[in-house]
Amino acid sequence: MNRKIPVLAAMALILALFVALLDNYFLNNDAAPTFADEQKKIYLTFDDGPSDRVTPKILDILKKENVPATFFIVGAHAEKRKDVLKRIYDEGHSIGVHSYSHKYNEIYSSPSVLLKDIELCNEVICSVTGSFTDLYRFPGGSFSVAPELKQAVLNQGYRCVDWNASFRDSELKDMTAGKLYTAALNTVSNPERIVMLAHDTTDKIATAEALKEVIRHFKNKGYKFDKL
């Protein structure tokens, strides 16, 4: 009898459990989109914009490739660039609250301060789109945010969405399009449903440069692109 088979089966089970755990860890499941159909899906998300320099480049690529995306915006940036925010909206992408100030020390000091920051950002969104959004992403992700802060946001009815793959464009040194492309492919932890983190702030030219090839890769793999 081949004694390797039970060992391999046990290893496969451990791997499957690990992947399931990892997915729960990365994605706030109350807020996760429902995945009724079987097709593999990818959600491109862009944080911290809009910027004059990078957001329009990203929008051009999304338009050309005909894929939707989600932008978690910083209110203080959007207030100065309402034309860019309007373009995001007009081109059919989702817009979520990220923060008004994006100053961790301030916003995470208490639930009331955090909710005020969210409200301010949502008012900027409403002034451009005509409605408030229920979509939210914690600056830095929800992973290390205090439970009472998370609860305060959930109590307001927000869908809070983290990520489970990343361009790593806020961490890598000497960013090149090639490095970001590799990171985007290598960080995928759940290939059935990918929520990809990227940034569209003014210094993220390499993100815009990597985007087309990342989109092409997942198109070739049969993914459907969707927005949150």
Ligand SMILES: [Zn+2]
């Ligand atoms: Zn951020």
